[in-house]
Amino acid sequence: MIQDVDNLGGMNEVVKVRNGYARNFLLPRHLAVENSPANRKQLEERMKQVKKKEDKMLAEVLDLPQADHASVNTDRAYARSLSAFVGSAVALP
Numbered sequence: 001m002i003q004d005v006d007n008l009g010g011m012n013e014v015v016k017v018r019n020g021y022a023r024n025f026l027l028p029r030h031l032a033v034e035n036s037p038a039n040r041k042q043l044e045e046r047m048k049q050v051k052k053k054e055d056k057m058l059a060e061v062l063d064l065p066q067a068d069h070a071s072v073n074t075d076r077a078y079a080r081s082l083s084a085f086v087g088s089a090v091a092l093p
Contacts, residue, residue: 001032012043012050 001009005026009015014035017026026032033039 003031005031012047014040014043 001011001013001015004010008017015032017032022032022034027034
């Protein structure tokens, strides 16, 4: 999937649909691409870039100044929960 589609799937998910639905609705509207080895490789590369970006953002959050230990611990817990949430939102078969 290139974009989220209600009642079908989210961006970067691989979903199975009937040929006619893909050919007549999803592909012409650029909502999805065919599940080919080349497209799958592009998806994996895109997911690696997203993961790298998320890791960088998480590292920035975790490297906050140690002025207030309570807020830093809260920020770390939030960053970990955010990372877990974002990681679970993307599904690769």
